[in-house]
Amino acid sequence: MEGGNKNIKVAVIGAGALGLVTLKNLLEEGFDATGFERKSYVGGLWKFTRDDTTSVLPSTIGNISKQRACYTDFPFPDETPSLCASSYIDDYLQSYADHFQLRPRIRFSTAIHAIKHDDDNNKWLIDMSPVGSEASTSTETLAFDKLIIATGSNDKPSMPKIEGVDKFAGHVLHSQAFKDPKDFAGKSVIVVGIGSTAGDTAVSLVGHARKVYLAHRSGAYILPRLKDGRSLDHSLTYNRMAIQKLLQNVAPGMASKMFATFAQKLQDTAFPAIRQHPEWRLFPAPPIHQTFPTITDELVPALESGDIISVPGVRRIIGPNSVELDPTEKDKEPETLDDIDVIVFCTGYINDLGMSLLEPRANPARNTNPEWLALPGSRGKPLARLYRNIFSLDYPDSLAFMGAAAFPTPAFQLYDIASMAVAQIWGVEPHNTSSLPSLAEMNRDVDEKHAWIINFARTGPVYPQLTRQFEWLSWADAAAGTNVETNLGWGLQGWKFYLGNRRLYKLLTGGVYSPHLYRIFDSDKRKKWPGAREAIEHMNQKLEEEHNSKGKNKQT
Structure with missing residues (x-):
């Protein structure tokens, strides 16, 4: 099955969950693929570490069942719990790397410094050196025909600018640096955010911190992991997906409304206290079709018991331990908290996707739409010009990204299919049965998609990776040849x-x-x-x- 793919050298940057499956699918199709990983291990953020890098906590529980979270050709072991701790997922990724013999194809502890395109030879030149070495004396440059950046979106923290933060005498950190709730024993901690990470962080602090506040400006759909004793995602079938697809194509407004109604009923059934406590300000929630729900079983009970206190967003710092909160009503004096020792920002990541490694002319986010950036819903994050949220429009035949597409589906499955599609599109005979449309058509597609997502940003926060689920799956099904x-x-x-x-x-x-x-x-x-x-x-x-x-x- 190799054909001419064995003569095509491909670099895959990153050996986390996205990079591993990308490397595996390229090797499976006969490409001469090499992975590069800054860490000394595979698995990325799924391996807990106290190092200054993004990782799960030992207490992290996967939000998706093992039956749906696995790769397409490698199930979790029977003995793994359906909803399992992060250590099981790390073990799974280690086993995946061993089963498909990926480790010999990965250069570990390798820092990538810069990537540029050699137009004369049509190659990607990657400057790298061993981690910890002096880059100026030990850098080597390797050339590749094609490049896939699979570092993902959870790499560079997004820290909001808070007025007066220089006055604060306590500890300010991003959730990336939050490694152990015991480190904050006896402290009064305010967790900023309302996503799944914020919920997990706040819950983990209960029993350790003296006080735990959860500060947020918007509401959220809070959904459980279990329904009637079964993982919530076990109720999803292909038939139900097909019905959703039909409704989305025929009546998108009705489809979104039905999805929101379903989520609301599920939340009301699982956590009726949310309706009973409007002071928590968890509703109204942003439209569920443009954001992801917060998945947690423990947050609402902790709010009910008073172990976690819901407060408005942080407006500014006004003293060594004093935080002023957003006013809850017009012309009303804002509330202040005068006992804060620690501020943990669970405010997501910049969505760099490894693009900053590229020379500016190759960075697909270099010309981010100014209309997008001007909208509060963009949260200042770049909006890259990528066909199908994968392919560079400047170098579609040789530059792709894993981690730039998102919709409600397990990430392992999504990027397994995505990398299968890339392998078919970039392959040569006899596999070149998938292809990209013309550059003009790809640009029109991206323009239309950007207009769609900008419209969402007018009404509330939206992830720049968001794409139309069923349209993307239909394209990937054809491109990858899953049939x-x-x-x-x-x-x-x-x-x-x-x-x-x-x-x-x-x-x-x-x-x-x-x-x-x-x-x-x-x-x-x-x-x-x-x-x-x-x-x-x-x-x-x-x-x-x-x-x-x-x-x-x-x-x-």
Whole structure:
């Protein structure tokens, strides 16, 4: 299956969850691919470390079940809990690297200093050196035909500018530097933000900090990890996705309203206290179709018990331990807190995506739309010009990014499919059955997508990575050659598959929406995984047995 791909040298920057699957899919298609990682290990942020880098906490629990969070051809072990701690996910990524023999293809402890394009030779020149060495004396430059930057979006912290912060006598830090709640024992801590990281950080401080405040300017949808004893995402099936897609295409306004209604009902059922305590200001929440919900089981009970106190956003610092909060009503004096020892900003990341490593003329965010930046909903983050949130418009045949696309789906699955698509588009005969449209068409597509996301930024915060879920999945399905929509759709091939494989069709469309679905069908493009059907059947059988067992226990 290698064809001419073995003569194409590809550099993959980053060996976290995105870089690993990208490297694996390129090697699978015969590319001469090499990974580069600043750390001494694979897995990126999923390995806890006290080093000055983004990582999970030991207490972090995955927001997505293992059945849906896995890669397309590598399930989690049976003994892994469905909703598992971060250490299990780290173990999974280590096993993935070993299973596909990726470590020998990765240069660890390697710092990338600069990347530029050699136009004369059509190569990417990467300046690098061993971590900890003097770059001026130990830098080497390697040339590659193609480049994929997979450092992700959680690298460079976004710190808001707060008036008077120089007056503060306590400790100010970003959540990236928050490593152990015990470090703040006996302190009064204000956590700034209302996303999942803010919720997890505040909850982790309970029992350690003297006081825990949660400061936020907007509301949020607070959703549980479990519903009726099962992981919330187990209710998602391919059939339900197909119905959502149809509604999105035919009546997008109605689809968004139905999705918001569903989320609201789920929140009200799981956490009725949110409605009973308007002083928490968790509603109204920003539109759920343009932001992600906060996933936590512990935050609302902690608010009810008073272990966490909800307060307005931080307006400014007015003394060594004094914080002035946003006024809750017009012409009303703002509240102040005079006992703050620590401020933890859970305010996300700049969304650099490794673009700053590139020379300016190759940086796809260099000409960020000024209309976007002027809107509060942009939060000052760059909006890169990337086709399908992957391909550079300056060098579409040789420069791509992993981490610049986002919609409500597991990241491991999304970037498995995305990197399969890149491998097919960049491959040469006999695999060059996928291609990019003309540059003019790609620019029109990006312009239209940017207008769409700018419109969202007028009404509230929005992630610059946000893209249309179903449109993107249809494109990726065709580009990667997964044949999912062909075999499970309503066309001739879909009917043939249904009539010839009714039991399997029902399982694939009505069972848990498994990532293995994208490796089950034969294709003249990407590699099929022979174990996909067995893995899907095993997963659904195990879940059914667990559900029946819980039902019997309830009855007794």
